[in-house]
Amino acid sequence: MYIGRFAPSPTGPMHFGSLITAVASYLDAKHQHGIWKVRIEDLDQPRTVKGSDKTILDALHQHGFHWDDEVIYQSHRLDIYQSFLSKLNEKKITYYCECSRKEIADSAITGIDGMIYPGTCRNKILDSNHHALRVKVEDLFIEFEDKIQGGIKQNILKEFGDFILKRSDGIYAYQLAVVIDDALQNINTIIRGSDLIDSSSRQIYLQKILSLPKVAYGHVPVATLNQKKLSKENQSMPINISNVKDNLIACLKFLGQDYEVVRKENTLTNFWATAIQLWDISLVPKIKTIEI
Ligand SMILES: [Zn+2]
Numbered sequence: 001m002y003i004g005r006f007a008p009s010p011t012g013p014m015h016f017g018s019l020i021t022a023v024a025s026y027l028d029a030k031h032q033h034g035i036w037k038v039r040i041e042d043l044d045q046p047r048t049v050k051g052s053d054k055t056i057l058d059a060l061h062q063h064g065f066h067w068d069d070e071v072i073y074q075s076h077r078l079d080i081y082q083s084f085l086s087k088l089n090e091k092k093i094t095y096y097c098e099c100s101r102k103e104i105a106d107s108a109i110t111g112i113d114g115m116i117y118p119g120t121c122r123n124k125i126l127d128s129n130h131h132a133l134r135v136k137v138e139d140l141f142i143e144f145e146d147k148i149q150g151g152i153k154q155n156i157l158k159e160f161g162d163f164i165l166k167r168s169d170g171i172y173a174y175q176l177a178v179v180i181d182d183a184l185q186n187i188n189t190i191i192r193g194s195d196l197i198d199s200s201s202r203q204i205y206l207q208k209i210l211s212l213p214k215v216a217y218g219h220v221p222v223a224t225l226n227q228k229k230l231s232k233e234n235q236s237m238p239i240n241i242s243n244v245k246d247n248l249i250a251c252l253k254f255l256g257q258d259y260e261v262v263r264k265e266n267t268l269t270n271f272w273a274t275a276i277q278l279w280d281i282s283l284v285p286k287i288k289t290i291e292i
Helices: 016-031 052-062 078-090 101-107 174-184 194-209 241-254 259-263 268-278
Strands: 003-006 035-040 094-097 109-111 114-116 132-135 141-146 150-155 164-166 189-193 216-220 222-225 289-291
Touching: 003 016, 003 189, 016 035, 016 052, 016 189, 016 216, 016 222, 016 241, 016 268, 035 052, 052 241, 078 094, 078 164, 078 174, 141 194, 141 216, 150 194, 164 174, 174 194, 189 194, 194 216, 241 259, 241 268, 259 268
Parallel strands: 003 035, 189 216, 222 289
Antiparallel strands: 094 132, 109 114, 132 164, 141 150
């Protein structure tokens, strides 16, 4: 059975960009009679805005989403992340890194997603105090077929380098937590924004070294305004809860769907029933960003 999810970070009110991802992941799951779960990704406590988890869940509820199972919070799962991290420590494929941002910037070249860590601390013996923990990656290609964007092939070592699993401030890295949660929640299909497409190969790599099941990925275009991603941080377009139907129609339009038929529905229940029936992932534009 299809098990999908939506995993917002509670860093502010729901905005148009995250509503698009919620709609796409929900429709893709429900079109295939699947399950759809919600997970709050609140590991980065300094960025978390108190109460915005509730605001986001309320917004989902008012837009007529129904999620399966209880909502889980990453901040309640630190012991779980540590137990998986310990498995990698035992395999001796992790190491502490004492490099400052500046030191890395001075010696590294820029890759697809920030600096490529040159492996400076690979052979140092450091204790854990206040150091970031990295995983020693192999020189290999990760290949996958994205349900929307097509074939992706990346060399983990050459394009990202040894990446961080736990930050120097003690916060578990997004890549690690996501992979563990998706596996433990039995998620098998992930539909999310294309700003995360370059995280996928690192996540597939972690699945491999942690012996966790593979997942299918589909990355929808990200909405941009003046070439910048809409985000809670830049206060872009928080959604207006009084225009639920207009918000959803705008999402369907953005996702290349046939929204004219759906628009005629009078109730939210009928709206969703029709949208679920008509959902066609092959109509989603195969591009990474769309300027709105
Ligand atoms: Zn280092």
